[in-house]
Amino acid sequence: MPSERGREQWSTRIGFILAAVGSAVGLGNVWRFPFVAGEAGGAGFVLIYLLFVAFVGLPAILVEFVVGRRTRRNPVGAMHEIGRGIWKHLGWIFVVTTFVIMSYYSVVAGWTIRYAILGLQDGYSDTPAAAGEQFAALAQGVDAVGFHALFLLAIVAIVGLGIRRGIELAAKVMVPSIVAIVAALAVWAATLDGAGAAYGYYLSPDLGTIAAEWTTILPAAAGQAFFTLSLGFGIMITYASYLGEERNLAADGVVIIAFDTAIAVAMGLIVFPILFTAGIDPGEPGVGAIFITLAAAFGELAAGGLIGAIFFGTVVIAALSSAISLTEVVVSYAIDERGMKRARATALVCGALFVLGLGPAYDTVLLELYDELADGILLVLSALLLTAYVAWQWSEEAIEELRRGIGRLGPLGTYWIWLARGPVLVVLFVSLALGVVEFVGFLEGSFLPWLRGS
Template sequence: MNNSVDTVSRDAWATRAGFILAAVGSAVGLGNIWRFPFQVGQEGGAAFLLIYLLFVAAIGFPAMLVEFVIGRYTNRNPVGALAQLGRGLWGYVGWVFIATGFIILSYYSVVAGWTIRYTIIGLQDGYLADGAAAESQFLDVASGLDAIFFHAVFMAVVIAIVALGIKRGIELAVKLLVPAIIVISLGMALYAFTLAGASDAYSYYLSPDFGVIASNWTSILPAAAGQAFFTLSLGMGAMITYASYLEEDRNLAEDGAIIVGFDTAIAFVTGLIVFPILFTAGVDPADPGPGAIFVSLAAAFGDLTLGWLIGAVFFATVAIAALSSAISLLEVVVSYLIDEHDIDRVTATLAIGGGLFVLGLPSAWDLVLLDLFDGFADQILLVLGGLLLALFVGWKIPDLAVGELKKGIGPIDSWGTLWVWLIRVPVVIVLVISLALGILGYVEFLQDDFIPWLEG
């Protein structure tokens, strides 16, 4: 029996597959399909991919186990979990996760709304091959009343699923959504393999230039760390919350490896889809910015035979992936109200969902404001949350953490010691460096983009 005190009856996963698919669904989202390609393009192609994969294995997997043991041991949301285990300021660390999840979902829903609109565009009028026209089309979709409407549509769907609970809502949804993402992604990768630009795209995506790493490591390192945490749903409380619904006999290391493996594979496959399409259409993959993948891909689809259909399928897949992640982010904050304030699920979901919609309105109105929220969450809050949790588990409660990890695995003395020291030293060092560089990068964004926008 876990060392927690239940104030209300908590839900639980009906099956192991339900938990794994939910965690995979949380990890597989806009981070894989929207963010990952433009991060690869922006940070030097295969050079970024190599560092990102190293981060996932050496930092992401150990950090995921940290969140798992905290969640399962306490059966609590991030705030309740850290308040139960921590003393003094440590007891307040959970609020970092609540704030991160809240901020991310506010603009995440806006971007997900773009994917719905782009799916409809493909089925109605098709995509515009001309770059300038494609950019104008994106600006119409990405800001103003159009963006607000589809932000509202997406948030309404997320609210409906989370309000139904773990078994009838989240678990049922992910059992449909995640297999669909996998099947469609593999089919589109096979299609992309047949395109004329595939060979050059694979060279760009799979052959790292170590000179790029050496010259741009101050940019690549925080970007790779932020991407690894974003795509694995770490640092935002989702994995703590999902693990809090687990039974004690689950093998956390095995489940974590499966989740990390699926998430990384889908991100990798997304690159095999996107870059052949861009290279075939002659579009520069290094074009930066969160909207670039929409502009560039839409223009590329406009140049392809049956591009309207391929594009509609692609953007629909992105929308499905976004939904599977968004429900986990909403559940983080909803579980806090249920656990700590004894509020019923439907009321909590409606209240938080409504607040998220309002907070997302600035991001839906102007792209600079979306960048403001995204940079703060991705480069600072995600990494900060991961760093604080690593310090807490690695140095304050290592014996408790190893003991919880053993449940469902058996004796892991040497392996558990290795895990703790990975958390204590390399994970902490990398996250400290990434956080410092991320703060510097965010300050630069404020000076170069946000302040001129305010003054203009």
């Protein structure tokens, strides 16, 4: 049923929750989470990540929910409606951030399609060195561009159909499939020889290591929490704009975060036992780490080709579920603010994403540049600014909106808004500062030498 503005709405609560979970359960969980956890030292990172999710993620997701449902508009339109002065333009950060991320996200998603097919054809190389050569051949060049385009065509087909017939229907199929396959793979991984050592690395945090490495772990955990919960993109503003007033936003937020976190943790329970069984270093850095290290591990396992195809096939589904929501942020802007028809808006947006993604498809250094900028800076910056405005300038309206569908909030409203005003903003500010330092380090250590040598 359309809203009073003629805007589409979710047909059911479960449809909204599954779509939001599908957005969160994407490459952020199954591609990014394992290699970030490995780079940041395993269990210490996981502990800080879980604290971020509970004490920063939930207040932040409610901030986006109340803005989206109150305005019934995309991030740009929403901030034009509730913002004052320069704050009216805040929504543009969400659109730019989402556009940059989606441009390289689709390239990585193309890798997952290629690796799923590879498991059923030639199989995976059985050493890290050979797997690295295999990845270098597949991750950039004409093949990478082709699979980048193929993935975007799938997005056009789904997002172009609209909220109910496209996004909601796809989520109802994909999310249960992801949950079932991940659960089965986690049970299988527990039978591997290296499972015990992997669980110790992944689930037993060392407080001394956390204290010594907090400047690395903190921004990594903050960026991952926001990436995997789809915060800072404007996705939850957009998805909440299709909600009815009777929804309990707090309850929906808890369910979405619980599902997302469970799948993220479960992916670690799959990936690290595989790596430890194959004797491969779980801290291997880089955006291609999961493809190189896991492919090498699959190459050594019995029936590794089939297991690898199932694993990477799951990653493809998860990537698609997230990419739908990323694209919808920009598409909803084109529909709401530019008056475009959905099909045309989707085609134009994906065409522009294809062009912007040619750089990351050409060379993975450019992909890392996009990722460091978007994840380390833009995501946290957009979340910081939105939380600051809602918590300090728009708090009465925010609490009133949260009350719809709940009734009496009791201490929840006060607790939520003060948590957003204080600890959440402090953590976001520190994370942003550290993210800037990390980005500058990447520019000096990787990008500028590449630029001079290219």
